[in-house]
Amino acid sequence: MGTRSVSVGIAASFTEESYMPDLLEKMKQTIENYQMLPEGTSRVLLALSGGPDSMVMADLFCRLAKEARLFLWVAHLNHMLRGEESRQDAEFVRRWAEEHNLPYIISQRDVAQLRLLGEAKAVAARRVRYEFLAECAEQAGAERIALAHTLSDQAETVLMRLLSGGGQGLRGIPPVRTPYIRPLIEIKREEILAYAQQFGVAYRIDSSNLSVEYLRNKIRLHLIPYLRNNYNPKVEEALARSAEILRAEHDYLAAVTEAWISANVQETAEAASLLVERLNQEPLAIRRRVINRLLTARGGREITFAHVEQVLALAASSRGTGELALPGLRVVRDYRYLRLESASGGAAKVEAAPPWVQLAIPGETILPEYSLIITASVHEGGPAELQRLQSAANRPPGMSAYYDLDQIELPLVVRTRLPGDSFQPFGLQGSKKLKDFLIDEKVSPGLRDRIALVTNSQGILWVVGLRSSELGKVTERTRRILSLAATPYGCQDMGGMI
Numbered sequence: 001m002g003t004r005s006v007s008v009g010i011a012a013s014f015t016e017e018s019y020m021p022d023l024l025e026k027m028k029q030t031i032e033n034y035q036m037l038p039e040g041t042s043r044v045l046l047a048l049s050g051g052p053d054s055m056v057m058a059d060l061f062c063r064l065a066k067e068a069r070l071f072l073w074v075a076h077l078n079h080m081l082r083g084e085e086s087r088q089d090a091e092f093v094r095r096w097a098e099e100h101n102l103p104y105i106i107s108q109r110d111v112a113q114l115r116l117l118g119e120a121k122a123v124a125a126r127r128v129r130y131e132f133l134a135e136c137a138e139q140a141g142a143e144r145i146a147l148a149h150t151l152s153d154q155a156e157t158v159l160m161r162l163l164s165g166g167g168q169g170l171r172g173i174p175p176v177r178t179p180y181i182r183p184l185i186e187i188k189r190e191e192i193l194a195y196a197q198q199f200g201v202a203y204r205i206d207s208s209n210l211s212v213e214y215l216r217n218k219i220r221l222h223l224i225p226y227l228r229n230n231y232n233p234k235v236e237e238a239l240a241r242s243a244e245i246l247r248a249e250h251d252y253l254a255a256v257t258e259a260w261i262s263a264n265v266q267e268t269a270e271a272a273s274l275l276v277e278r279l280n281q282e283p284l285a286i287r288r289r290v291i292n293r294l295l296t297a298r299g300g301r302e303i304t305f306a307h308v309e310q311v312l313a314l315a316a317s318s319r320g321t322g323e324l325a326l327p328g329l330r331v332v333r334d335y336r337y338l339r340l341e342s343a344s345g346g347a348a349k350v351e352a353a354p355p356w357v358q359l360a361i362p363g364e365t366i367l368p369e370y371s372l373i374i375t376a377s378v379h380e381g382g383p384a385e386l387q388r389l390q391s392a393a394n395r396p397p398g399m400s401a402y403y404d405l406d407q408i409e410l411p412l413v414v415r416t417r418l419p420g421d422s423f424q425p426f427g428l429q430g431s432k433k434l435k436d437f438l439i440d441e442k443v444s445p446g447l448r449d450r451i452a453l454v455t456n457s458q459g460i461l462w463v464v465g466l467r468s469s470e471l472g473k474v475t476e477r478t479r480r481i482l483s484l485a486a487t488p489y490g491c492q493d494m495g496g497m498i
Contacts, residue, residue, distance in 0.1 A: 023195050027060050027183045036181040037068065037144060045073045045142035047133055048096070050089040054148035055096070055203040056192045057184055061146065062100060073140040077132045078108035079125050085207060092204050105136045122214070137179060149173050149182045152189035155236035156219050158243050163215075165305065171250045172243030188236060257289040264396070265294065266371045266488060271341035272298065276315050278396060279338065287312055294340050295329060302327050314338070320442060335442035356415040359454070361482065367414060370452040372464065373487045374414065378405060382478040389483055399487075401454070401461070401468035405480040408472035409456050414464075416449055423460035424470040434460065441466055454484065 031037055037044070046061060048054040058074070065072055076093040078086045090106050097104035109132065115124040137145050154172045161169035175185045184192070196203060212218050227235040260282065261267070265274045272294045279287055291311045295303045307326050314322050314333050324331040325343070332339045354369035361376040379385055386402055393400050421434035438448050443466075454462040462468045464486050474481055 023056075023187065023191060024060050024063055026187055026191075027057075028064065030175070030186045031181075031183050034175040034181075036176055036183060037070075041143045042069065043071045043073065043140060043142040043144075045075050045133065045137050045140050045145045046102075047129075047145060047147050048074055048076050048093050049148070049206070050076070050092045050204040051148075051206055051209075052192055052196050052201070052203040053150055053153075053184060053189070055201050056195050057146060057148040058096070058100075059195075059199070059201050060183075072102050073136070073142055074102050074104035075133055075136040075140075075145075076104070076106045077129050078106070079111045079128070080108055081111055081121070081125065082206075082208060089204055089206075092202075096202075103140070105139060107132060133180075143179060145180050147180055147182050148184055150184045150187055150189050150192060151240045152220070152224075152236055154185060154243055155224065155239035156216055158239045159219050159223060160215055163219075170243065171247035172240070174247065186240070253285065253289060257286060257293055260286060260290060261293065263488060265290075267294075267297070270298070271339060273337055273339045276333065276336055276338050279315055284312075287315075291340075295326065298329055298340050299342055303329075311338075311340075334444040334447070337444065337447065354416055354450070354452075356413050359412040359414060359484075361410065361412065365414070367452065370414065370450075370464075371488060372452055374454070374464075375485045375487070376412075377483045377485075379481045379483060380479070381481060382476060383474060385481055386474045386478075389481065393485065395485065398463075398465045398467060399485065401484045402474055403461065403468075403472035403482045403484075404474050404478040405472075405482040406478075408461065408482070409458055412454055412456050412461065414452050414454055416451065417453060421453075421460060423463070425467045426470055426473065428470075434463070437463070437467075452486075 044061065046054070046058050048058055061070070061072055064070065074093065074097040076090055078090045080086060086108075090108065094104060094106050109128050111121065111125045111128050114128055115121065119127075133145050136142075158170055158172045161172075173182065173185065175182050195201065208214075209217060210221075212221065224235060232238055264278050265272050279290065282290070288308055291308050292303065295307065295311070303326070310324055310326075311331050314324055314331065315338050317333070320333075320335045322333040328343050330341050330343050332341070354367075357365060357367055359365045359374060359376055362378050364373060364375045366373050379389060381388075389402060390400075417434055422431045423434060423437070424431045425437060434453075435448070438451070443451070451466075452464040453460050454464060458471055460469055461471050462484065472482075
């Protein structure tokens with residue numbers, strides 16, 4: 001690897017008379033539209049392959065650097081896949097950086113030797129390249145890494161993913177994925193080549209880009225020209241526009257999905273648990289995204305659309321139990337609960353019972369061993385105030401409870417079940433054994449000892465997540481209401497009970 005630390009001396013490639021304002025202005029507009037260089041950005045690492053896209057990007061950044069007060073670094077990685085041609089690419093980038101007085105980092109890594117078992121060569125090259133760029137950015141102190149993907153690359157990517165059934169991948173290449181930015185993402189390759197020809201920007205041609213061995217090259221060399229000539233002269237713009245629309249919709253749905261998971265799923269590094277009935281209440285689009293996100297986060301290998309559909313079918317099945325074996329994962333349906341875990345994580349574990357914890361009243365009590373946060377608040381009023389509190393809460397069934405504060409004894413303690421426990425479920429006559437209640441609620445045996453119970457000296461007030469008791473219920477004589485609200489706490493696993 002060679003490095004040079006020099007002062008910023010940027011030599012313009014062309015005279016002001018040869019300046020091409022439209023392409024530079026187009027890049028500047030893209031940078032502004034996607035906030036690629038937020039205020040305070042001072043150092044940008046240019047990832048240069050030596051090809052026309054990256055060299056035109058470098059030339060444009062040299063023009064932009066003065067007015068934007070940017071300090072530029074250059075990075076190039078020789079993947080050692082094309083022998084002497086790769087070495088000459090690296091030498092070309094080195095000479096360009098020196099001619100423009102820019103510090104540079106040039107290295108080589110044998111991608112063929114660094115491939116993981118079963119990893120495609122192109123995937124390995126991309127992984128190694130991004131690892132290299134991250135190291136370079138740290139060395140250079142660069143806040144952003146500029147990549148030279150174009151609108152044409154975007155169109156090719158959308159078609160590739162469409163042909164392979166890419167689903168969410170149809171949103172294409174993201175313009176920004178911090179620290180990576182793609183300032184040419186709205187510029188076509190023809191514009192790049194025209195700029196290079198008009199202003200004499202030197203570049204090299206990667207011979208592998210001409211090989212139809214790769215799907216992207218087939219699409220670039222054959223499919224897009226065919227579509228352009230026979231269907232739509234602006235097919236690349238149309239595909240890129242579709243990607244932009246789908247990307248915005250994806251971002252919105254991804255945020256909705258994360259909010260749902262945060263409120264309804266208990267996650268650990270190894271497993272995720274959720275209530276089937278809550279999942280099945282959601283629109284199909286959200287259900288698919290929730291399951292896909294959870295399977296991927298659990299380390300599932302090569303998760304496909306078919307795998308997601310299998311899990312959804314298991315969740316929707318009228319059968320109370322079932323199990324799926326997916327690549328690297330195990331999915332278990334246990335009556336009301338769905339559990340997704342790594343294939344090696346299915347062995348039963350002997351765990352100590354969670355500790356007894358006294359609730360803060362009023363206040364917030366964090367219960368990591370139960371994967372819960374319970375918030376207690378006191379309100380003046382009776383049945384009318386109860387109705388207001390219930391309407392405002394908008395919480396899942398079983399996740400809130402209300403009591404006449406003057407009719408219950410404090411303190412309140414959270415614990416798990418004890419032999420012989422019984423209580424009177426709200427709305428029912430007479431008491432019931434807790435064991436029988438949990439069986440009726442289809443709580444699997446493995447979960448019954450992990451359920452949080454809010455208790456006092458009078459007995460069980462609340463089986464959290466399922467039902468409160470008749471003890472201390474609000475009546476016309478109530479003057480003060482104790483409100484208890486349970487929120488999932490995602491850092492620990494309570495065995496699927498939420």
